[in-house]
Amino acid sequence: MISMGLDLIFWVLSIIAFGMSAWALFHSVRTPARAxxxxxxxxxxxxxxxxxxxxxxxxxSAVGYFGIGLGQLNFFAIAAVVASGIYLADVKPAVSEIGKGGNQGPYGPW
Incomplete structure (x- = not known):
């Protein structure tokens, strides 16, 4: 019973990790190389x-390719979360500021 509950928790965490990685990849594809x-x-x-x-x-990891059962977290899944987290926390805010336009006043564009 406890094992099934832990499997479910790890599966949900794997799905979240996949969503986080996909979101970071989508953002990096849309961002210009110049940024x-x-x-x-x-x-x-x-x-x-x-x-x-x-x-x-x-x-x-989310579909259970690496191990028995669904959602078994492993080294690669943890590395994926770390890489996506670094991108979303450090790189995304920096590159998102590029190209927003410099003519901004306190109440919007001039």
Whole structure:
């Protein structure tokens, strides 16, 4: 009984990890490469590779590819969460500021 409950919790965590990785990958695809260079972050190509692998591994963990049963968390799923978390917490806010326009007043654009 407890084992089934833990399996369910790990499966839900794997689904959340997949959503987080997919969201980070989607954002990095939409962000222009120039924004990464201007902010001094790693290149867009490198982030696309990292986040693609993170999405792949978190998806594999969510469907139970690596282990017995659904949602078994493993090293790759944890690495996917770390990589996506770094992107969403550090890189996304920095690159999102690029291209918003400089003519902003206190009450909106001029």
């Amino acid at each position: 990464f260079a201007v902010t001094g972050k790693q290149t867009k190509k490198l982030w696309l590779i990292i986040l693609s692998l993170a999405t792949l591994f978190s998806f594999a």
